[in-house]
Structures are given as structure tokens and as C-alpha cells.
Amino acid sequence: MAQKLVIVESPAKARTLNKILGRSYTIKASLGHVRDLPRTSLGVNIDKDFTPKYVIPQRKRKVIREIKEAASKASSIYLATDPDREGEAISWHLVAAAKLDADKVPVRRVVFHEITKEAVEKAFQTPHSIDMNLVNAQQARRILDRLVGYKLSPLLWQKVQRGLSAGRVQSVAVRMIADREQEIQDFNPKEYWTIEVELAPLEEQEAKFRAKLVASADGTKLNISDENKANKIAADLEKATYFVKSIQSKQIARQPAPPFITSTLQQEAWRKLHFTAKHTMAVAQQLYEGLPLGEEGSVGLITYMRTDSTHVAASAIAEVRDFIAKKYGGDFLPSKPRVFARKAKWAQEAHEAIRPTKIYREPEQIKPFLNRDQLKLYQLIWRRMVAS
Incomplete structure (x- = not known):
């Protein structure tokens, strides 16, 4: 009897799904993307709506052959790649690279956000087609990465160091860091001093605490700009008598942080x-x-x-x-x-x-x-x- 074929990205994910789905399913791993833009050329036709030209890397040809062979024996095919832009694009590339013909064998997309029995079974009960909006979003990002990085990265190798890369995100981030570093270099540092006092109640000398001087006696903000001024204030504070002017207490409620993104x-x-x-x-x-x-x-x-x-x-x-x-x-x-x-x-x-x-x-x-x-x-x- 023909089995149902499930395609995922990794062997680890395949093992977990195999335990959940059982023997009536054959699970194959694509080991990530099976098609990409060529490494030796731009791979984007700028004059024709930025159409990408995809190739199958040499190292992925064996994977594609194995998937084709498994697909030829399958009664149905499920694309169970990750539930995001990259996962959707991998599924789309798999269909094209392995020439999966939905007219001959049903090819469906299944999406789950956790690999548990309940989530996986629900996903397989409600399969759907590939979401081309997500695929196009991934393609747009990939093309932008190539347009920015393909010309700039070799320039970095010549001017800075081989192995460096430029891209859609990191180049902007580097510019922000460079601008901030320039602000730091342009900053004119000014000398300032702070004074802290160690205090304790007369009747309970063990209950010590530290207090920071933040204002003068009349409430104006202190600006201690040199060592002489700091030493004079410190000398005055050593002779001073301290008392508690007021005590304020209040209850505060602290909310926990939300779950992680x-x-x-x-x-x-x-x-x-x-x-x-x-x-x-x-x-x-x-x-x-x-x-x-x-x-x-x-x-x-x-x-x-x-x-x-x-x-x-x-x-x-x-x-x-x-x-x-x-x-x-x-x-x-x-x-x-x-x-x-x-x-x-x-x-x-x-x-x-x-x-x-x-x-x-x-x-x-x-x-x-x-x-x-x-x-x-x-x-x-x-x-x-x-x-x-």
C-alpha cells in the first residue's frame, strides 16, 4: 500500500514527527532550502520585474532525487516545513525542484506551531495550499539581500577584510553604530564629582545605609565640578548632624513580564x-x-x-x-x-x-x-x- 509522504527541514524534526504519525507515513528531510540564487552571479533580472533565477546547489541534488523517488510511491504529499516565511518558501521550492505534480498526487501544506500529538493531528486534519503571500514576502527579502550584498560584499573584502558581508539589515545597523560612535568621539567630557555618606541611627549603629548628596540645604541641585569643591563639601558633611525629615512608604505591584517572543x-x-x-x-x-x-x-x-x-x-x-x-x-x-x-x-x-x-x-x-x-x-x- 502506498504511504503518505511528509517533507520537513531537519532529521530531528523528522524523528519527532515519525513517533507521532506512525508507520503509514514516510518522512523525508530537505536539510533546509533546496534552491537558492546562484553564488557566482547576481541571479536577479533587474530589467524584468526583478525576477529571480533559482538554481539547485550541487549538495542538494541527492536530496531532491530521494524526495522525487519517495514522491513517486506516495499516495499523498504533505509539506510540513516551519510556520513562517522561510518555511513557506522551502515548501514552494520543494514543489518546483522535485516537480511535485498536484494533478497526479495531492500536495498539501500543513502548519503547526508545536510538535505535539494534538497540534500535529489537528494540522493534518486541516491541510491547505501554499501561502504565496508568505512566499513572495520571503522572495522580496532574499532579492533585497542579494541586490545590496552582492556588490557591497566584494568591496568590503578589498577595503577591509575578506569574509565580511554586507546586507539589507546589517549594513543599516552598522551605519547606526558608526553614527553613534561618532557622537561619542565628538562628546566633550566635563569633570563632575559625587558624594555619598554612610549613615546609621544613634541607637542602632549596625543598621548602616548609604545616602547620596543630590541637593544643597535650600533644595537647589548641586553641581560639583572640581576636587576642591568636593573636598570642602565633604569636610562640612563630616561635622554635620543628620536627622530624618520625613518617611514615605507605599505598596507597589509589579507585573510579571509577558511570555517570550x-x-x-x-x-x-x-x-x-x-x-x-x-x-x-x-x-x-x-x-x-x-x-x-x-x-x-x-x-x-x-x-x-x-x-x-x-x-x-x-x-x-x-x-x-x-x-x-x-x-x-x-x-x-x-x-x-x-x-x-x-x-x-x-x-x-x-x-x-x-x-x-x-x-x-x-x-x-x-x-x-x-x-x-x-x-x-x-x-x-x-x-x-x-x-x-
């Missing part, structure tokens, strides 16, 4: 774990695509890591609230779930925030199966989701 995950991973953005995304990709958890087999541990939305599925919110109530008690649970405002104007609400696929899968429970960096990042994501 791509940018905030990268920022927090750098701040707390000293992971570069590139390393953060590489480790997150491993957690998303699935890791072997002993008898459970390969399991997707987090939702898709490229997202600009703080939205969380209602079922996931209910699971987290149930977990908090059972583990920590009802006192630690707000009366109703928090709702975080959408900050990005073009945030894709169909996507979810980055969260664990199962909150009951605590970091300590899966610690034996993860390497150090995988555990650190999973723990960061897990804690943020519970806190939010």
Missing part, C-alpha cells in the same frame, strides 16, 4: 545565560524540533521559536493555572489569566509566544536527557511561562 528570548538569554542570539536560536531550534526523552522517545519541548506574538493558547493557559494551583497553591494564582497587550503593530497573532509544550514537564524531570545549554534555555522559557 523571539527578541525578548534572545535578550534574556544574553543577560542571564550569556548566550549569543545565534546560539540561543540554535538551541531553541533543538528544543522545538524534539529531543529524545528516554522511553518517551523524541519530544518537541517548546513551541516555534520565531514569533512576534505574546498570545498563548487558552488550553495552555488552563494547563499552567492548574499546575500552579496544584504545586504552589491557590494564593499564588491570579483570579483570572493576565492579558498582555500586543506591542508589535504587525504581530502575527496566529503564532503563539515561546512556551513549553507541556508545563508539567518540569526542568528537573528532563534534566538527565538535555545537555547543559538545552537545560538552561528550557528552564528560562519554562520559568517565564509560569511567572507570566
